[in-house]
Amino acid sequence: MKTILKTSLVGVMALCVAETAAFANVCTELRPGWSGEANGLVGEAFNLVFSPGGVVLLIMVALAMRLRNLWFSVVISACAALLAAINVYTRFNPVGIDVEGRREGCIGEPGLAIAIFVLLAVATLCWQFFGPKRKSLP
Numbered sequence: 001m002k003t004i005l006k007t008s009l010v011g012v013m014a015l016c017v018a019e020t021a022a023f024a025n026v027c028t029e030l031r032p033g034w035s036g037e038a039n040g041l042v043g044e045a046f047n048l049v050f051s052p053g054g055v056v057l058l059i060m061v062a063l064a065m066r067l068r069n070l071w072f073s074v075v076i077s078a079c080a081a082l083l084a085a086i087n088v089y090t091r092f093n094p095v096g097i098d099v100e101g102r103r104e105g106c107i108g109e110p111g112l113a114i115a116i117f118v119l120l121a122v123a124t125l126c127w128q129f130f131g132p133k134r135k136s137l138p
Contacts, residue, residue, distance in 0.1 A: 026097055026100040026101050026104055026106070027101060027104050027105075027106035029097065030097060030101045030106055030107065031047070031101075031106045031107075034106045037105075038105040038108070039105060039106055039107060039108035040108050040109075041108060041109055041111060041112045042112065043108055044107065044108035044109060044110055044112070044113060045110070045112035045113040045116060047113075048087065048110060048113035049113055049116055049117075053083060054083070054113075054117075057076070057079060057080055057083060057117070057120065058120075060076045060079070061076055061080070061120050061123075061124050064076045064124050064127075065124065065127050065131070068127075068128060068131070070128055073124045073125055073127070073128045074125070076121075076124050077120075077121040077122075077124045077125050078121075080117045080118070080120045080121035080124070081117070081118065081121045083117050084114045084117035084118050084121070087110045087113055087114045087117070088110075088114055090110070091109070091110050091111075091114075
């Protein structure tokens with residue numbers, strides 16, 4: 001009985017001093033303002049869409065819809081699809097700090113953000129072909 005108690009006590013002490021995700025403060029590096037709650041679909045979508053790359057993409061989509069230039073819309077759609085593909089890749093092939101962040105809970109599932117980026121790509125192209133036509137100036 002003493003050896004079982006002694007072994008379990010040593011095991012608990014080893015777990016307490018081990019370098020794990022919670023002790024490594026991974027989320028303070030990844031998400032500096034993280035509140036400690038698990039990040040869900042909506043939270044992760046908000047973080048990805050309103051990241052610097054996402055904001056630039058939103059501005060470019062608005063500009064492409066305003067200018068109604070086909071090639072500009074194709075380039076913006078390709079950028080939105082690329083951003084979605086990067087999110088898919090990092091979802092299925094997490095490496096390094098992303099694995100620790102998912103384990104700790106500050107990185108959530110990017111499914112909703114991927115859907116938003118794909119919809120932006122499709123909407124930009126559909127606006128070119130099916131949106132209201134520009135009136136020519138006299």
